Amino acid sequence: MSMISHLFSIRATTCLTRNILRPTPIRLLSSASPSANKATNANDHILPKELPSSEKRKAKFNISWKTVSVTFIGAASLIAFIYFLDQRKMQKRKVLQRAAVGKMAIGGPFSLITHERKPVTDKDFRGQWLLIYFGFTHCPDICPEELEKLSEITDLLRRDKSTQKNPFQPVFVSVDPERDTPELVSTYIKDYSPHFIGLTGTREQVAEMCKHYRVYFSQGPKVGDDYIVDHAIIMYLINPNGEFVDYYGRNKNAKEVAYAIEQHMNTFKESNK
Amino acid sequence: MSVIDKKYREKCWLTRDDYWKCLDTNKEEKEKCLQLRQLFESSCPATWVTHFDQKREYDIFKRQLALGEVETDKLKSIKGPSKP
Numbered sequence: 001m002s003m004i005s006h007l008f009s010i011r012a013t014t015c016l017t018r019n020i021l022r023p024t025p026i027r028l029l030s031s032a033s034p035s036a037n038k039a040t041n042a043n044d045h046i047l048p049k050e051l052p053s054s055e056k057r058k059a060k061f062n063i064s065w066k067t068v069s070v071t072f073i074g075a076a077s078l079i080a081f082i083y084f085l086d087q088r089k090m091q092k093r094k095v096l097q098r099a100a101v102g103k104m105a106i107g108g109p110f111s112l113i114t115h116e117r118k119p120v121t122d123k124d125f126r127g128q129w130l131l132i133y134f135g136f137t138h139c140p141d142i143c144p145e146e147l148e149k150l151s152e153i154t155d156l157l158r159r160d161k162s163t164q165k166n167p168f169q170p171v172f173v174s175v176d177p178e179r180d181t182p183e184l185v186s187t188y189i190k191d192y193s194p195h196f197i198g199l200t201g202t203r204e205q206v207a208e209m210c211k212h213y214r215v216y217f218s219q220g221p222k223v224g225d226d227y228i229v230d231h232a233i234i235m236y237l238i239n240p241n242g243e244f245v246d247y248y249g250r251n252k253n254a255k256e257v258a259y260a261i262e263q264h265m266n267t268f269k270e271s272n273k
Numbered sequence: 274m275s276v277i278d279k280k281y282r283e284k285c286w287l288t289r290d291d292y293w294k295c296l297d298t299n300k301e302e303k304e305k306c307l308q309l310r311q312l313f314e315s316s317c318p319a320t321w322v323t324h325f326d327q328k329r330e331y332d333i334f335k336r337q338l339a340l341g342e343v344e345t346d347k348l349k350s351i352k353g354p355s356k357p
Contacts, residue, residue, distance in 0.1 A: 191279040
């Protein structure tokens with residue numbers, strides 16, 4: 001029994017020894033061969049040397065002229081793009097403005113005859129401020145009151161004539177073309193002011209202008225040969241470019257209207273410098 | 274003489290104002306202002322007379338409405354514009 005156990009123990013020891021000794025030969029070899037050590041050292045030296053140099057080169061490259069030029073080109077492109085968008089936006093605005101002007105809600109062309117039998121159109125009044133009143137000579141009370149007001153407005157504005165470049169012209173348009181001949185209109189307006197221009201024309205011509213200016217007018221029932229024309233009681237302000245600017249109803253007095261018109265004149269003057 | 278003449282218009286307005294003043298003084302009793310009524314009618318065209326009558330009626334109504342003197346049943350009884 002003891003001999004058997006002794007043999008077993010010897011074998012076990014041998015196996016253990018072999019296991020322990022296996023990693024050791026490598027160490028011995030490395031320490032034994034100096035050439036291997038030299039190779040390892042060479043590798044160690046090369047890597048640290050290369051990495052710093054390559055990093056330095058990359059750093060220089062980033063700050064180099066290529067980077068600067070690319071950045072500059074990028075910025076220039078961005079600026080150009082923004083400018084393009086801005087131009088397009090302005091173009092759209094201009095188009096919209098033109099469209100808006102072209103589609104004016106009130107005002108428009110007309111072709112009538114003055115109280116002096118002279119044919120005129122809206123273009124003949126370019127360069128002048130117009131205050132237009134629509135009425136008729138056989139008007140009982142409202143037209144005379146409004147024309148008195150128009151006369152007073154004219155006097156107020158003509159006082160400051162020197163300060164304004166464009167003259168002010170009051171206009172009376174008859175909505176009763178059947179009766180209001182140029183002669184009748186002439187006699188009628190002279191009762192109010194020497195500065196008035198009276199306009200009349202055929203029924204079609206008057207109707208067209210009233211349509212453009214959204215003026216309601218309607219011939220009332222006849223009593224014998226007489227009748228009264230029902231109509232809107234509004235004064236229209238037209239600027240020197242022929243564009244509708246403002247309107248004034250019966251509730252405004254002469255001073256209020258004259259003041260409002262002066263404001264429009266000053267605004268127009270400023271915007272056309 | 275016609276409405277184109279300023280003097281004619283002014284006379285018409287004057288007779289109208291006189292007539293209305295009479296009505297104001299006599300609390301709308303037309304019987305007491307017949308003479309002025311005739312003068313008014315002869316100084317103005319017929320259509321103007323009708324127009325001024327309607328205007329006065331409307332102005333009185335507006336005044337009463339502003340003062341709160343108009344009752345709901347009165348609103349129904351008010352005559353519309355007279356038909357010529």
